[in-house]
Every structure is written in C-alpha cells, then in structure tokens.
Amino acid sequence: MIKQHVFVWDPTPSNSSAVYNYLVKKVNERDLGESIEVYRSTYIGLTSGTPIIRILPKNIIYTKFEQEDLGEIFESIVSDEVVDRFICEYDAKLAPVSERDKQSKQFKIVLRNVGYLDPESIEEYISRGGYKALEKAIFEMDPDRVIKEIKDSGLRGRGGGGFSTGLKWELTRKEPGAEKFVICNADEGDPGAYMDRAVLEGDPHTIVEGMAIGAYAVGCKEGFIYVRAEYPLAIERLEKAISDAKKYGLLGDNILGSEFSFNLELRWGAGAFVCGEETALMASIEGKRGNPKPRPPFPSQSGLWKKPSFINNVETWANIPPIVEKGSGWFSSIGVGRSKGTKVFAVTGKVKDPGLIEVPMGTTFREIVYDLCGGILDNKKFKAVQTGGPSGGVIPEKFIDMSVDYETLMSIGSMMGSGGLIVMDQSDCMVDVNKFYLQFSVDESCGKCAPCRIGGKQLLDLISKITDGKGDKKDIQKIKNISNAMQKASLCALGQTTPNPVLSAMHYFEEEYMEHISDKKCRTGKCSNLVQYMIIPEKCIGCTACALKCPVKCISGEKKKPHIIDQKFCIKCGECFNACKFNAIVRG
Amino acid sequence: MEKMKKGDLAEFKKNYKSPYKGEIIISMGTCGIAAGGDAVYKLFESEMKEKGLENVKLKKTGCLGMCFCEPNLIVKLDGMPDILYGNVDERLARLIMNEHLTKKRIINFNTIFMPTDDIGRKIFKD
Numbered sequence: 014m015i016k017q018h019v020f021v022w023d024p025t026p027s028n029s030s031a032v033y034n035y036l037v038k039k040v041n042e043r044d045l046g047e048s049i050e051v052y053r054s055t056y057i058g059l060t061s062g063t064p065i066i067r068i069l070p071k072n073i074i075y076t077k078f079e080q081e082d083l084g085e086i087f088e089s090i091v092s093d094e095v096v097d098r099f100i101c102e103y104d105a106k107l108a109p110v111s112e113r114d115k116q117s118k119q120f121k122i123v124l125r126n127v128g129y130l131d132p133e134s135i136e137e138y139i140s141r142g143g144y145k146a147l148e149k150a151i152f153e154m155d156p157d158r159v160i161k162e163i164k165d166s167g168l169r170g171r172g173g174g175g176f177s178t179g180l181k182w183e184l185t186r187k188e189p190g191a192e193k194f195v196i197c198n199a200d201e202g203d204p205g206a207y208m209d210r211a212v213l214e215g216d217p218h219t220i221v222e223g224m225a226i227g228a229y230a231v232g233c234k235e236g237f238i239y240v241r242a243e244y245p246l247a248i249e250r251l252e253k254a255i256s257d258a259k260k261y262g263l264l265g266d267n268i269l270g271s272e273f274s275f276n277l278e279l280r281w282g283a284g285a286f287v288c289g290e291e292t293a294l295m296a297s298i299e300g301k302r303g304n305p306k307p308r309p310p311f312p313s314q315s316g317l318w319k320k321p322s323f324i325n326n327v328e329t330w331a332n333i334p335p336i337v338e339k340g341s342g343w344f345s346s347i348g349v350g351r352s353k354g355t356k357v358f359a360v361t362g363k364v365k366d367p368g369l370i371e372v373p374m375g376t377t378f379r380e381i382v383y384d385l386c387g388g389i390l391d392n393k394k395f396k397a398v399q400t401g402g403p404s405g406g407v408i409p410e411k412f413i414d415m416s417v418d419y420e421t422l423m424s425i426g427s428m429m430g431s432g433g434l435i436v437m438d439q440s441d442c443m444v445d446v447n448k449f450y451l452q453f454s455v456d457e458s459c460g461k462c463a464p465c466r467i468g469g470k471q472l473l474d475l476i477s478k479i480t481d482g483k484g485d486k487k488d489i490q491k492i493k494n495i496s497n498a499m500q501k502a503s504l505c506a507l508g509q510t511t512p513n514p515v516l517s518a519m520h521y522f523e524e525e526y527m528e529h530i531s532d533k534k535c536r537t538g539k540c541s542n543l544v545q546y547m548i549i550p551e552k553c554i555g556c557t558a559c560a561l562k563c564p565v566k567c568i569s570g571e572k573k574k575p576h577i578i579d580q581k582f583c584i585k586c587g588e589c590f591n592a593c594k595f596n597a598i599v600r601g
Numbered sequence: 602m603e604k605m606k607k608g609d610l611a612e613f614k615k616n617y618k619s620p621y622k623g624e625i626i627i628s629m630g631t632c633g634i635a636a637g638g639d640a641v642y643k644l645f646e647s648e649m650k651e652k653g654l655e656n657v658k659l660k661k662t663g664c665l666g667m668c669f670c671e672p673n674l675i676v677k678l679d680g681m682p683d684i685l686y687g688n689v690d691e692r693l694a695r696l697i698m699n700e701h702l703t704k705k706r707i708i709n710f711n712t713i714f715m716p717t718d719d720i721g722r723k724i725f726k727d
Contacts, residue, residue, distance in 0.1 A: 018682050018707070020714050056670065056687065056713040067714060069682040125721035128628060128665030139610060140617040142725025148610055207632070207664075214630040215663015246631050262604025270606035335724055369666030387669075 017049045017090055018069040022057035031080060032064045039087050049090060056366065060387045065101070075099040118380055120347065121371045122355050123208075123331040127215030132250050135257040138218040144263050146334035150226045151271050154337075159230035160186060163333070165341035167353035172198060172289075172326035173401060173430045174506075175352075175419040181323050184313040186231045188321035195228045195236040196298070196317065196324040200282045200289040202241070203402030204453060206433030208357040209327035211369050213240065213247035216331070217254035221277060223333035225264060228275045231323060236275065239294050241282040251279060286457035290505045291316075291324050293459065304461045305505035326431070328357055349375030352418035356429070362398075362436035363390045375416045378408065382436055393438040397521070401430025403450040403457075404510030406517030407443065426517040428510075442539035443522040444529050447515045448476045454511040465508025468499040472512060480540040484530035489519065538600050541585040545601050550575035552597035559589035559598065621658040623678035623702075628671065630664030636671035637690075644694050654702055670713055676701055687713040 023030035036051045057065050066075040068090060075086060078099045089096045121127075131137050138144070150159050164179025185193060197220060201209040213220065224236050240248055255277050258264035266274045280298050287293045288303040295317045297303040316322025332354060336344045345353045352374040358381065361367050365387030372381065378398055382388065389395050397407040406427035408415070415421055419429050437446065455469040472495055475488050496512030503509045519526055528534050535543040548559075548568075553575040560568040560576060567583050570576030578589070590598045605613070625645060629638045645659050657678070667673055670687025676697060677683045684707055686693060693711060700706045 020712070022714070050707070052707060052709050052712050054712050054714045056667075121721070122724070124666065125724055127663045129626065129719050129721055130662060131660050132663050133661065136613075136617065139613050141721055142614065144610055145614075145725060148607065152607055211630055211664040211666065244631070246634070260604075262606070269609070270604075338725065366667070366669040368668040369664060371666075 015070060016047070017071075017093075019049060019051045019090060020054040020057060020067040020069070021051060022054045022060075022065045022067070024060070024062060024064065030064065032066065032083065035080075035083050036087060043091070045091065060366070060384060071095075074101040076101040118376065118384055119371055120355050120373045122335050122344075122347075123212060123328050123357050124215070124369070124371045125335070126219065127211055130216060132215055132217055133253055135218060135254070135261060138216075139261075142338070143218055143334075144222055144258075146337040147222050147225050147229075147263065148269055150229055150337050151269060151273055156186065156230045156232065159226065159337065162341045163230070163336060166336045166344040167341075167348075167351065168329065168332055168336060168344065169352065169419065170326060171328035171332070171356070171431070173404065173428060175429060178325060178329055181313065181325075182227065182231050184311075185321050185323040188314060190321055192235075192320045193231060193233045194317045194320055194322040195224055195231065195233045196294070196322060197224055197236070197238040197327060197330055198289060198291070198294060198324050199238055199240040199244075199247070199327050200294060201327070201431065202286040202289050202457075203404075203431055203433045204450075205359060205361045205435050206402060206431050207359050208369065208432045210244055210247055212327050212331050212357075213244065214250055217247075217251045218258065219331045219334060220251070220327060221254050221258050221264060223330035224277060225268065225275050226333050226337055227323070227325070227330070229273055234274055234276065236277045237280050237298055237317075238277065239280045239282055239288070239298060241284060243284060248279060248281065255279070285459070286453075287459040287505070287507050290507060292505065294324065295322065304459050305507075307504055328432070347373050349373075349416060349418055350420060352420065356417065356432060358432045358434045360386050360434045360436065362434075363393065363438040363441070364388065364436045365390055372417070374418045377416055378413045381417070381434065382413070386436075389436070389438050393440065396437045396439050396441060397443070398437065399435040399446065399450075399514070400433070401428040401510075401513070402433045403454050404428065404506065404513055405430045406513050407437075407446075407521060409521040426513070426520060428513070440537050440539075442535055442537040443518045443525050444476065444480055444535070445537075445539040447518050448473070448480055450514045451476055451511070454507065458507065458511075462502070462504040462508060464499045464502040465504070465511065468495050468503075469508070469511050471495050472499075472515060476515065479526070479529050480535075481542045482529075482533040482540075484533075486530060488530065489526070492519070534601075538585070538587050538590070544585050544587075545580065546578055546583060546585065546587070546590055547599050547601060548576055548578055549597050549599060552595055554595060554597075556595070558592045558594065562588045562592040564588065619658065622656040623676070624658045624660055625697075625702075626660045626662050626675040626677070628663070628665045628667075628673050629661040632664050632668060633671050633673070638672035640691075641672050641674065641689050641694050644691060645698070648695070648698055649702075652698060652703070654698065657702060667713075673713070678702070678705065681705060681707070685713045686711055 021033040033053050040049050160182050168178045169175045199209055228236055282288050285303050288297045290305050291312055292306040293303040312322045348354050355371050355373050357371045359369055370385050395410055397409050399407050408427055412425055422429050451473040455473050458465045458469050460466045475492050478484055496516055499512050500509050533543055538544045555573040565582050565584055567579040568576050627638055627642050672689050673687045675685050696708050700708055
C-alpha cells in the first residue's frame with residue numbers, strides 16, 4: 014500500500030492541536046505508522062477559522078468538520094476512501110477552468126512559472142511549453158488573427174488604466190509607417206507593490222515571448238523593456254533571457270526560420286516615479302528628461318521617436334502567451350463582467366501572511382484578506398485597504414465583500430492600480446496615511462505642469478495643518494477645490510490621481526477627519542501633535558513597567574508610588590500606553 | 602547552439618529529461634536573497650557535494666509569493682509529496698539534508714505545505 018501523508022493545519026498553536034493529537038494517537042494505537050504519517054503544518058495554502066486536513070497522494074482537503082467527525086475521517090484514511098461532505102471546494106463559478114487551483118482560491122496565469130522554474134534556464138522554460146505560443150502565432154496565425162484573439166479574450170491593461178490591450182494593438186497596427194516600436198513598462202514604483210519584479214525575476218522568458226508575439230501582431234522589428242535600475246537582479250535575468258533566446262533563434266533575425274525578425278533591448282530607468290507614465294517613459298528611452306507630453310497625439314500615432322508605438326505593463330505581457338496558446342475563449346471564461354482573467358496582488362500591511370497572490374477577477378477583499386492572507390495581524394479589527402497606491406483610494410470595511418474588478422473599484426472611488434494592496438487595521442490613522450501618500454506624490458512630481466507641482470504641495474500643506482491640530486473646517490472645501498483643479502488640469506495621470514487617496518478617505522472616513530479638525534484629536538495616536546499621554550495617579554500602582562519601556566526616559570517616580578510623565582520630553586510614541594496593564598495611562 | 606526551426610520546440614520538449622531523482626528549489630528573488638536565501642543556497646551547494654547527494658538537483662527560482670516565511674524552499678523527491686519548508690535557517694537546512702534527503706523522512710517541524718499546484722505545467726500540457 015502507498016504511504017499516506019496527512020497534513021494538519023490548526024488555527025490554534027499547533028502543539029496543542031486536538032486534531033493532530035487525535036490522529037497521531039489513533040495511528041499509534043492501531044500501529045499504522047508504516048502506512049500513515051501525520052504532520053503538523055504551519056501553513057497549508059489557505060486559512061480558515063477551523064482546522065484543515067490535507068491528505069496526500071490523493072490530495073484531498075477536508076474542512077469544516079467537528080471533533081466527533083474525526084473518527085470517521087480517520088477510518089476513511091485507513092480504508093483509502095473519501096468522505097464527500099467535508100471536502101473543501103471553492104466557488105467554481107468564478108473560474109470554471111480545470112487548471113484552477115481548487116485548494117487555495119488562487120489561479121495562476123501570470124505567475125504560472127514563478128517559483129517553480131529556474132529563471133536562468135531557457136531549456137527549462139521550453140520544457141514547460143515555453144515559446145510554443147510564439148511558434149503557434151508565427152506559423153499558424155496571421156497578425157490580424159492574433160489581435161482578434163487578444164481582443165476577444167477581454168484582456169485589459171494591468172498597469173492600472175484598464176484599456177483594452179487588443180484595441181491598443183489594433184490601433185497601432187492600423188497606423189501607416191514601416192517602423193513601429195513595442196515597449197514593456199517595467200518601471201514599477203508604487204509603494205508596497207512588487208508584482209512586476211516577481212515576474213521579471215521569476216520568469217523573464219514569458220515577457221520576451223509575449224513581446225515577440227505582440228511585435229509579430231503589430232508589425233514591429235524592435236522593442237524595448239524599460240526596467241528600473243533598482244531591480245538589478247531583474248536586469249541580470251532579463252539580459253540572460255534575451256541573449257539565450259537569441260542563441261536559440263527565438264529572438265533576432267528570422268525567428269524559428271520564418272520571415273519574422275525582432276530585436277529586444279533593455280533600457281534602465283533612473284528611479285523617477287513619473288517615468289512609469291507612458292509618454293514620460295518614451296521620452297526617457299529617447300534619452301531626454303522624463304517629462305510627460307500632452308495627448309493627443311497618442312503613442313499609437315506618434316510615440317517613441319515620433320513613430321507609432323505601443324506599451325504594455327509586465328503583467329499584461331505575461332498574459333499573452335497563455336491566451337495565444339489556449340485561445341480567447343479559455344481566458345474570457347475566467348473573471349467577471351468586463352474584467353477577464355486574473356490579477357496579481359502584492360498584499361502588505363497588517364495581515365498575518367503577507368505575500369504575492371494571483372486571484373481571478375471578481376474575488377472579494379474578504380477572501381483575499383481572510384482566506385488567503387490569514388486575516389489581520391494580532392486579531393485586530395479590519396479598517397480599510399488601500400488599492401492602487403498613491404493614485405488609488407481606500408476601501409472601507411463596508412465594501413469588504415465587494416468584488417475586485419475594474420468597474421466595481423471605479424464605482425467606489427478607487428482604482429485597480431498596478432496591484433499593491435495595503436491592509437490597515439484600527440491603529441492606522443487615515444489622515445496620516447494620506448499625508449504619507451501626498452508626500453510621495455509631491456516628491457515624485459516632475460514639475461512640468463502647475464496643477465500637479467503647486468496643487469500637490471498645497472494639498473500636503475493643508476493635510477499637515479490638520480495633523481498638527483491647526484485645521485479649520487474651511488480647509489475641507491479648499492482641499493476639494495484644489496483636488497478638482499488637479500484632476501481636471503494636470504498633464505498626466507500622476508497629477509490627475511494625486512488627490513484620489515485624500516478624496517476617498519475624506520468621503521469614507523469623514524468622521525475621523527472632522528475629529529482631527531474640530532476636536533483636535535487623533536483616535537489612533539498616530540498624529541503625535543494631537544496626542545498627550547497622562548498617568549492617572551489613582552490607578553497607577555508604581556510597577557515601573559512604563560518607565561522601563563520609555564525610550565526617552567521621561568517617566569519618573571518611586572517604586573510602588575504613582576509615576577509621572579514629563580510632557581516636555583515625551584515623544585508620544587505610545588510605548589507606555591501599550592505597556593501599562595492597569596489602564597492607568599490615558600491618551601487624550 | 603544551433604538556431605531552432607519550426608517544430609524544434611516540441612522535439613526539444615519531448616527529449617528533455619532531467620537526469621536527477623529530485624529537486625530542491627530555493628526561492629531566490631530579491632526578496633528571498635535579502636531574507637537569507639543566498640546563504641541557504643551556498644550551504645546546500647557545499648554540503649550536498651560532501652554528502653554525495655548529487656542525484657538531487659539544486660535549483661534557484663523566483664519569488665513564490667510567500668513573503669511571510671522567507672527564505673523558503675521546496676523539496677521534490679520521487680515517490681514523495683512536494684514539501685515546502687519556510688523560515689529555513691542553517692539548522693533546518695541541515696535537518697532537511699540529513700532527514701528528508703537521506704532518510705526520506707519529512708520533518709515534522711516548520712512544515713509549510715506546498716501552497717498551490719504547479720499550474721504552469723497544466724496550462725501548457727499536451
């Protein structure tokens with residue numbers, strides 16, 4: 014008989030897991046150690062409030078069972094049978110595709126090879142079916158057919174805007190002129206986002222293959238990958254991928270012996286956030302200062318060196334080979350509404366298991382935060398999630414069951430963005446978070462147009478005023494007016510979207526904003542100018558716990574006698590507040 | 602290397618066979634390296650040679666996405682389930698070599714289960 018491996022995951026600390034202990038006891042009682050082995054697992058790919066059992070080699074997952082059901086489950090393992098009613102099956106309606114990973118709500122198209130394949134080995138990529146899509150496109154499809162396939166698939170730009178990729182290709186193809194360019198935007202700069210880096214470092218050949226297919230469809234001979242210099246490993250692996258592909262005849266002149274030739278080069282970005290904007294990026298490739306240009310003319314008409322050009326994000330390019338290989342019908346069966354396929358998210362912030370995940374469009378924030386990332390750290394309460402980085406907005410708790418897709422996010426004042434999700438709990442102050450993002454946008458503004466350069470700074474000053482406790486009710490209207498002007502008059506998306514986080518936070522957390530302005534209070538204690546920590550003498554027993562924790566040693570007092578905080582030196586870090594076990598310290 | 606022509610890719614894929622009996626795949630994106638994946642890789646590299654474990658391939662890969670337990674690695678051995686170990690330090694690395702690779706015993710400590718299926722293979726299967 015084949016040995017069965019039983020993995021037990023328990024939300025309670027695993028050395029006291031009743032499920033694990035029961036199964037081990039049973040195995041020992043029946044002396045089945047040779048055929049069944051039980052393991053404690055600290056992570057099993059998905060989480061839940063109740064224990065999970067995963068049995069190999071059959072790969073069965075049981076959830077939602079009670080302690081008294083364990084006997085039945087154990088017997089089924091011994092007799093090599095399956096208990097249907099505990100089998101964990103995730104909602105199949107979102108992705109009725111056989112490849113879907115039924116065990117973890119994830120569905121990997123973009124990240125299909127990342128973490129499994131050696132990114133420096135082209136042999137391994139080919140052995141996993143790599144470059145097959147390129148071969149199929151060149152020899153079995155004409156360029157119009159490739160474009161039609163991409164258009165029908167419903168793939169939309171993954172950089173944040175959500176423009177139809179197929180349409181973009183078609184517009185560029187229709188432009189007259191023999192020389193056209195294809196560009197990959199790998200200038201990922203949102204705080205907390207690292208999806209593109211993972212793809213570039215983990216599967217560089219996918220990008221090369223995707224771009225070659227795009228070049229074939231639109232009719233380009235040359236392409237550029239604009240990658241930021243802060244990703245040295247990505248650059249190293251991309252360079253190796255390009256030179257390997259050339260050696261194998263998969264890039265360069267007469268690809269795979271056909272008439273089609275395509276050359277790919279790397280361009281390094283020097284770290285300016287605005288260079289992720291398409292017109293600024295093209296200026297940067299040309300060797301000019303990375304400033305955006307007004308549109309029209311659009312890049313598809315006059316882009317790089319005034320030639321028709323089209324640009325897609327890393328994640329979009331990684332979607333191309335599977336679509337060409339499997340067809341548009343396969344791709345458009347994944348996702349909801351007008352948002353097809355999957356989206357990669359970099360989940361950071363106050364979650365237990367932060368990481369990189371790929372889910373079908375239409376998954377809810379609750380599934381992402383609680384089922385895939387283990388819930389909020391220290392079991393605190395969920396407050397909001399920031400999507401789209403400095404151009405997006407906050408999503409408050411009331412929308413946690415909302416589906417994640419382009420339209421829904423737009424309708425609640427946020428945006429898909431490139432895919433950074435920052436999860437916040439009750440200890441995060443929304444005004445403070447806004448100040449952080451504004452500071453980022455102000456630093457990164459290129460300074461070319463006045464609404465962004467001046468408006469951003471004015472917004473930052475107003476928000477700083479509020480966090481300093483000098484806010485006025487009139488400031489709210491001022492913020493709205495400036496935001497409105499910036500959204501309408503800025504030259505590029507950087508300026509147009511700078512006010513987004515502030516506007517959405519003011520809308521959903523108005524109460525918290527007003528508290529800062531009228532009561533001069535910050536409920537979380539993050540805005541240090543609005544906070545004062547005090548010791549209530551009646552409650553203080555003089556345990557010295559706070560005095561020991563204080564980093565500036567401004568708490569004094571005799572042992573077993575009430576202590577006192579010297580406000581002059583207090584830096585308002587809140588350490589004493591957290592250290593006190595007697596509720597003797599108040600935040601006011 | 603001769604340049605490939607039409608049909609060569611399928612031929613290459615068909616004939617591509619790994620001479621190894623198993624693989625150790627270490628997540629080494631920038632994040633994994635920063636968390637100490639590089640040191641783990643070097644340890645495996647030198648120790649496996651010493652212990653004569655040359656039928657197991659040591660391989661680098663990109664970021665698996667499991668930031669909360671880096672550095673992490675997957676052990677794939679013929680006839681055994683794929684196991685992912687997280688928070689791999691020197692002690693765990695040695696345990697993996699002495700127990701998992703040599704005696705084929707999964708370490709019942711820090712066993713993080715392989716989170717997802719290898720979908721990449723399924724998408725492009727013939």
